[in-house]
Amino acid sequence: MADETNRRPLPATSWAVLGLLSFGEELSGYDLKKRSDRSLRFFYWSPSFSQIYSELKRLERAGYASSRTVAQETGTRDKRVYRITGTGMTAVREWARETPPDPPVLKHGPMLRLWLGHLLEPEQMRELLLQQQEFAEEMRLRAVADKTDAQDGPSQDGPSSAYPALTLKWAERYYASERDLAAAMLEDLEDLEDPAVPPTARGEQP
């Protein structure tokens, strides 16, 4: 039963978790965290285990998900699995359609350091940018891997995995760009430290 005492709108994270369930599968908190790391992670952040567990409780309280315990074979262990309800499908659909998204937020730690370049040695700035390139390339490769995973296992009925695949394609390009942006800034940095060759003198006019 839905507990309708909570009239406050749910935070985006709740909808993200309910979104993971909206593909129709019955999943445990642990499963949801893994799915989250392979999808949400690339364009939204992936919530911690403990938050996923508490979001699931909230969703159940709201009537948007139902749970049951599953006992495995002979062991006494029981795991709790969640499934989206009809009410939940209606609610998440309405949220996705009607609630205008907040502007994207970027928290870019490395760029924060580079902004404080007057406190760093040039070598440290280069190091930061190289690490950033590596990170971006690694994320890009993971997005590619998860995209092919999602396409190879189209599973059964459920909704098409076309849109998740589309966002992973977006992520692939996003991290490629992130990688190239680091490379470009590396060049800008060299121009700055070597004023003998001003940037306008490179690659202009034959």
Place this chain on the structure above:
Amino acid sequence: MADETNRRPLPATSWAVLGLLSFGEELSGYDLKKRSDRSLRFFYWSPSFSQIYSELKRLERAGYASSRTVAQETGTRDKRVYRITGTGMTAVREWARETPPDPPVLKHGPMLRLWLGHLLEPEQMRELLLQQQEFAEEMRLRAVADKTDAQDGPSQDGPSSAYPALTLKWAERYYASERDLAAAMLEDLEDLEDPAVPPTARGEQP
């Protein structure tokens, strides 16, 4: 005097605010919020007024900043202005040099909606992407404007504004890419909805 009872490491936001002070100016909380909106905002998020005020108190308690009240002319109004201390400069320099940055975090609300494309109408997805393009272009233009502002007003002594300008240049490219990524996804979406012309048949072979 520094209150050394607090041994916990400061959160990144504290360093960001101290970073704003590390350029040497004496600034009020209000000033800092404005600076933040014109620099940090593009690659890190801009904290709220109330958080800036509480961060300033924490920085003063830690001995990293000092404040004094300034009375304007005849009015009884007094404003509090902050300046970084020597200890503060040392601390923020060490933080920037020694503390490895967390990986960049992106919270992309529009992409979260698009990932749930099976809950939306195609027209709504197009609308989301168009708004995203607009947003990205607006941010890009603001970064350009703030970059020229920063270069035109090199002010007096202080550290060079070269590194802030560099990060604004990065932001300019970042938001240009964000804009183009939305356009690319718009095309992918059309390919998806019109399977008569598969994507591989566009622009390949003569």
Place this chain on the structure above:
DNA sequence: ACTAACATGTAAAGCGTTACATGATTTA
């Protein structure tokens, strides 16, 4: 037998926002 990974949570604490309160200054 031991270790790593699986699995499910609770508790405490801090981060960060929104709403609220207050008052001065400037502009229309």
Place this chain on the structure above:
DNA sequence: TAAATCATGTAACGCTTTACATGTTAGT
């Protein structure tokens, strides 16, 4: 003289993480 902006905070609240607690399963 009314409204908008400048300016400085406090209080309440909720989001989110880290640390902790507990036990199972699978591999070596």
